[in-house]
Amino acid sequence: GAVVSQHPSWVICKSGTSVKIECRSLDFQATTMFWYRQFPKQSLMLMATSNEGSKATYEQGVEKDKFLINHASLTLSTLTVTSAHPEDSSFYICSARTYRGNTEAFFGQGTRLTVV
Amino acid sequence: AQKITQTQPGMFVQEKEAVTLDCTYDTSDQSYGLFWYKQPSSGEMIFLIYQGSYDEQNATEGRYSLNFQKARKSANLVISASQLGDSAMYFCAMRFDNAGNMLTFGGGTRLMVKP
Numbered sequence: 001g002a003v004v005s006q007h008p009s010w011v012i013c014k015s016g017t018s019v020k021i022e023c024r025s026l027d028f029q030a031t032t033m034f035w036y037r038q039f040p041k042q043s044l045m046l047m048a049t050s051n052e053g054s055k056a057t058y059e060q061g062v063e064k065d066k067f068l069i070n071h072a073s074l075t076l077s078t079l080t081v082t083s084a085h086p087e088d089s090s091f092y093i094c095s096a097r098t099y100r101g102n103t104e105a106f107f108g109q110g111t112r113l114t115v116v
Numbered sequence: 117a118q119k120i121t122q123t124q125p126g127m128f129v130q131e132k133e134a135v136t137l138d139c140t141y142d143t144s145d146q147s148y149g150l151f152w153y154k155q156p157s158s159g160e161m162i163f164l165i166y167q168g169s170y171d172e173q174n175a176t177e178g179r180y181s182l183n184f185q186k187a188r189k190s191a192n193l194v195i196s197a198s199q200l201g202d203s204a205m206y207f208c209a210m211r212f213d214n215a216g217n218m219l220t221f222g223g224g225t226r227l228m229v230k231p
Contacts, residue, residue: 032118032217034218034219038159043207043222043224044207044219044221045216056172058171095161097217105151105211105219106163107160109158109159109160110160
């Protein structure tokens with residue numbers, strides 16, 4: 001099946017710094033990628049939809065200036081958490097849709113962010 | 117509004133027995149897709165099975181089968197012959213074809229397989 005690679009798998013950063021998370025589709029072109037956030041013992045919540053070559057679409061309540069998304073190519077989307085605070089600590093996971101079929105969304109391995 | 121509900125926060129099953137994880141949904145859309153994912157403690161999301169709203173037969177993938185009852189708006193996952201490695205979080209998700217193709221997830225069920 002298609003492979004989505006997410007990096008880093010975990011990161012610890014100081015409060016006030018920025019962190020960039022990469023999501024790559026390794027063997028297919030993804031015009032659309034999705035970014036989800038998952039707090040401990042909770043479900044995945046969609047943060048934003050990343051469209052290649054255009055601005056991301058953010059879900060209600062997600063600060064676009066804090067969670068910067070760039071989808072500059074058909075194989076790479078990045079999520080930058082700017083001026084991170086401890087409440088941003090969470091599990092972030094991306095997914096990409098391949099149009100070879102409509103039956104599956106492929107997920108990256110996820111990134112566990114801890115802000116201290 | 118579209119909503120996915122998993123009413124079982126946690127379940128135990130004896131190894132080698134079958135288990136059913138419940139999932140109900142609420143939508144007025146006619147075209148949608150139903151997914152089940154497994155999330156082990158490592159966090160990765162592992163795709164298990166898919167059912168399209170227009171599929172007439174229940175989907176099956178190895179030990180996984182989806183009991184799709186469209187009129188009742190339910191899409192329960194059945195795992196046969198449970199294995200210790202099946203212990204994980206299980207998420208039901210829907211893709212609404214008129215809503216940008218993102219997935220909306222249920223709250224999840226933690227399955228624990230007892231030896």
